[in-house]
Amino acid sequence: RADVAMYEAKASGRNGLRFFDKGMQCRVNKRAALDRDFRKALQAGEFVLHYQPQVDQSGQMIGVEALVRWRHPHRGLLYPSEFMWIAEDSNLIVELGDWVLGQACRQMALWQRRAGRPVPGISVNVSARQFHHPEFLPRTIDVLRAAGVDPRSLKLELTESTLVDRIDDTVAKMDTLKSWGVRFSLDDFGTGYSSLAYLKRLPIDEVKIDRSFIQDILCNQDDAAISQTIISLCQILGLNVMAEGIENESQRDLLAKQGCKYYQGYLMGRPVPPELL
Numbered sequence: 001r002a003d004v005a006m007y008e009a010k011a012s013g014r015n016g017l018r019f020f021d022k023g024m025q026c027r028v029n030k031r032a033a034l035d036r037d038f039r040k041a042l043q044a045g046e047f048v049l050h051y052q053p054q055v056d057q058s059g060q061m062i063g064v065e066a067l068v069r070w071r072h073p074h075r076g077l078l079y080p081s082e083f084m085w086i087a088e089d090s091n092l093i094v095e096l097g098d099w100v101l102g103q104a105c106r107q108m109a110l111w112q113r114r115a116g117r118p119v120p121g122i123s124v125n126v127s128a129r130q131f132h133h134p135e136f137l138p139r140t141i142d143v144l145r146a147a148g149v150d151p152r153s154l155k156l157e158l159t160e161s162t163l164v165d166r167i168d169d170t171v172a173k174m175d176t177l178k179s180w181g182v183r184f185s186l187d188d189f190g191t192g193y194s195s196l197a198y199l200k201r202l203p204i205d206e207v208k209i210d211r212s213f214i215q216d217i218l219c220n221q222d223d224a225a226i227s228q229t230i231i232s233l234c235q236i237l238g239l240n241v242m243a244e245g246i247e248n249e250s251q252r253d254l255l256a257k258q259g260c261k262y263y264q265g266y267l268m269g270r271p272v273p274p275e276l277l
């Protein structure tokens with residue numbers, strides 16, 4: 001591929017793109033090649049979802065979070081931090097997001113059919129670009145209908161930065177989805193803009209305390225105070241609180257003492273392929 005990039009760089013140089021130095025042209029081509037690889041991977045079905053359990057205080061599984069991975073033919077299993085950036089600033093993130101939502105719903109329907117009864121709900125991460133796309137509402141309802149999944153089983157995880165953008169549009173969109181039964185979770189809470197006014201204004205059901213506050217919660221009093229404050233505030237506002245990134249029992253016990261009712265982390269289970277859940 002490096003050869004191709006060099007060739008393309010030379011070719012377009014002759015076409016008059018002389019203000020691009022060779023390095024820049026090379027980067028542009030590399031970028032285009034990455035986009036092509038990504039799109040091909042989508043078409044070839046190289047993306048998979050892993051599922052991580054979410055539990056309540058009694059340890060019972062109340063839901064799962066779908067997390068995307070790329071089964072790269074040469075590089076092995078890739079995690080979102082290794083490839084999301086490729087898609088994030090282009091419409092590829094919308095295409096990937098559509099696939100994730102569809103796949104999560106189909107998986108959910110499969111579990112439901114096998115169990116013969118409603119199963120724990122599914123949480124799906126939605127990127128800002130995907131959420132603000134004009135087709136997001138109709139596509140989401142199509143996906144739910146096609147999979148035959150009760151919208152009440154679906155929780156969409158959004159981050160603060162997604163929600164502060166175009167606040168009126170955002171609330172209207174969320175209200176429509178909520179009228180169908182879809183629930184909302186505010187992911188990575190505390191790391192973004194965190195305006196408390198938004199907590200009141202947005203029709204969210206759940207707040208997820210970011211892992212960065214949980215990590216050192218046992219030795220860092222500031223982190224412990226932050227999580228306690230988030231939990232107390234959510235209790236007053238009538239929101240569920242889930243702590244993410246719990247790796248040991250002491251962290252869970254402290255969070256339980258602080259009033260946190262829902263947990264997710266390696267202690268409860270790592271993200272795994274659906275057949276291992």
Ligand code: C2E
Nearest residue numbers: 067068079080100125126127245246247264265266267271
């Ligand atoms: P997130 O939504 O906050 O997901 C939680 C991340 O923390 C996941 O990383 C999960 O594997 C990891 N995690 C869970 N428990 C623990 C723990 O106890 N310790 C540690 N160290 N990590 C834990 P992952 O799967 O690498 O995903 C990273 C981020 O990528 C996600 O953060 C989410 O923002 C994004 N992402 C993942 N899948 C999707 C997707 O389908 N669509 C979109 N738009 N974003 C996604």
Ligand code: MG
Nearest residue numbers: 065125157187
């Ligand atoms: Mg999430």
Ligand code: MG
Nearest residue numbers: 187188208244
């Ligand atoms: Mg998170």
Ligand code: MG
Nearest residue numbers: 187188210211
């Ligand atoms: Mg995170």
